[in-house]
Amino acid sequence: MKKFEVYKNIRKRAVIFGLPISLFALMMVAILASLLIIIFSFSFLMIIGVMVFNAALYIALTRMANNPQLFQSAKAFPKIISNKRNSGFNYE
Numbered sequence: 001m002k003k004f005e006v007y008k009n010i011r012k013r014a015v016i017f018g019l020p021i022s023l024f025a026l027m028m029v030a031i032l033a034s035l036l037i038i039i040f041s042f043s044f045l046m047i048i049g050v051m052v053f054n055a056a057l058y059i060a061l062t063r064m065a066n067n068p069q070l071f072q073s074a075k076a077f078p079k080i081i082s083n084k085r086n087s088g089f090n091y092e
Contacts, residue, residue, distance in 0.1 A: 015065075023061045030057055
């Protein structure tokens with residue numbers, strides 16, 4: 001008899017090959033562009049270079065997806081949390 005696991009990670013984002021959907025789409029666009037480069041260039045070094053570029057892009061995107069705070073420049077929370085309307089006047 002088959003056993004089925006309960007899916008508890010309902011709030012996790014969908015991933016394909018370890019990448020979120022947007023980064024996977026970027027990877028596919030890069031692969032399509034590299035295929036066009038391979039088709040229209042007849043250089044063996046160009047083919048090797050494109051393969052190295054795609055591998056480096058995949059590694060960079062997976063690291064970026066696993067560690068999103070690398071590119072976070074703004075702070076996550078504001079200094080003051082208030083429901084008061086901001087009038088624009090500074091009283092200090």
